[in-house]
Amino acid sequence: MRRPSSSALLLLVPLLTLLTLLLPGPAVADERPADGPPWRWPLGSRQVTADFDLPDGPYRAGHRGVDLPGRAGEPVRSVAVGRVLFSGTVAGVGVVTVEHGAERSTYQPVVRRVVRAGDAVEAGDVLGRLDVAGSHCAGPCLHLGRLAGERYLDPRGRLTGASRFVLVDPDGPLPRPPAGTSGAAGGTGAWSRPVGGPVTSAYGMRVHPVTGVRTLHDGVDLGAACGTPVRAARAGTVRSVGDDGPYGLRVVVEHGQGVETGYAHLSATSVAPGARVTPRTVLGAVGSTGLSTGCHLHFMVTRRGEPVDPLR
Ligand SMILES: [Zn+2]
Ligand SMILES: [Zn+2]
Structure with a gap:
């Protein structure tokens, strides 16, 4: 079967991934139930220091993946069986993208990459090593992304044990609680509904x-x-x-x-x-x-x- 993997597409996929990491903007949430293989953790730790967060407004900048803390030089492993779609650098940052059927996993920053585009990988196979340069965390961390077509999904929907065992770093960002639950907003003048609908x-x-x-x-x-x-x-x-x-x-x-x-x-x-x-x-x-x-x-x-x- 012929794959639509031209070199332009190979470059475009990680480039889009990188750009949308840096630029806040609209993204589309996946509301369908997850059906696919579970993912193993790509690093030794099972911690998440920054959650996936599709922006719902300017109060939340958005984060199209999860950040996993690690050690510089630590092996970065494929989360599931698949085929390497891209392995290279985008704007100086090492990126690996692995295709798993309808979904893709992305890993960055990764140096000393030992896979090439087209390689078949098993779950747990080493893709390269965690880089310090290019990290957008305070310390070394892997930004793990999950994509279906152009849709960004939460990697924690696939990571095994994510709902029970993930620890959120106490120094990391936490979900913002509802603000101002104490009543009237202040100011003067009567309030009315801007439209009549439910x-x-x-x-x-x-x-x-x-x-x-x-x-x-x-x-x-x-x-x-x-x-x-x-x-x-x-x-x-x-x-x-x-x-x-x-x-x-x-x-x-x-x-x-x-x-x-x-x-x-x-x-x-x-x-x-x-x-x-x-x-x-x-x-x-x-x-x-x-x-x-x-x-x-x-x-x-x-x-x-x-x-x-x-x-x-
Ligand atoms: Zn709304
Ligand atoms: Zn990140």
Whole structure:
């Protein structure tokens, strides 16, 4: 069978991997149940110092893989049986990519690589050695990625024993707890719903159905048809209007005392920065721009930059 592995593709895959490590931006979560072979741990330790974290907003920068602490020069092993798709350097960083059927594992930074593209590998086969240069951790660490096509998945959905035995480094980043659960957001003026639709997804920590990783949903999703007028939730001044990555087309309104509201995934806007608005003012129309799977309003409230539950 002929494989579509041109040299351009071989270079593109790790390059995209590296770029998306460095650039925050939208990514698509896998919501389907995992079905594939379990992965063994590529290093001696079974610790994770930085979790996989698809960005849900600017409060979370995102991390498209997991970081495993290790020792400089330690062997880096293939997580499962497969075929090496790429072994080389991208922007000076040693990268190995192994294909396992529909999914790929990526490893970096890896030096003294002993595999070449096309090599068959077994689970546990040494790919190379852990490098210190090119690490994006404080100390030596392996960034392990998991890809299906262009989708980034959580490697912990495959790593055996991940749910029970992984230790999160106490010095590493922890999931951000819901902020501002203490009640009203402050400021003056009455609040009203920006659209009339039902709440289809509430604010708060939510557990990924497949990986079990907790992330913060930093607003509420209000179900409404595309084109439905979106009104300001409260009197205030428009701070920003424009495309905002995963939020798509978004309007942010200031209400004083550090309180702001955001209206995301809009299909159109009808206000400009600096405009005074009231709860009767139409800011724009419901849409599905940015990281969104269908028309709805992602409505968020922040207090001094921290998200709070809009329903409070
Ligand atoms: Zn990493
Ligand atoms: Zn949302």
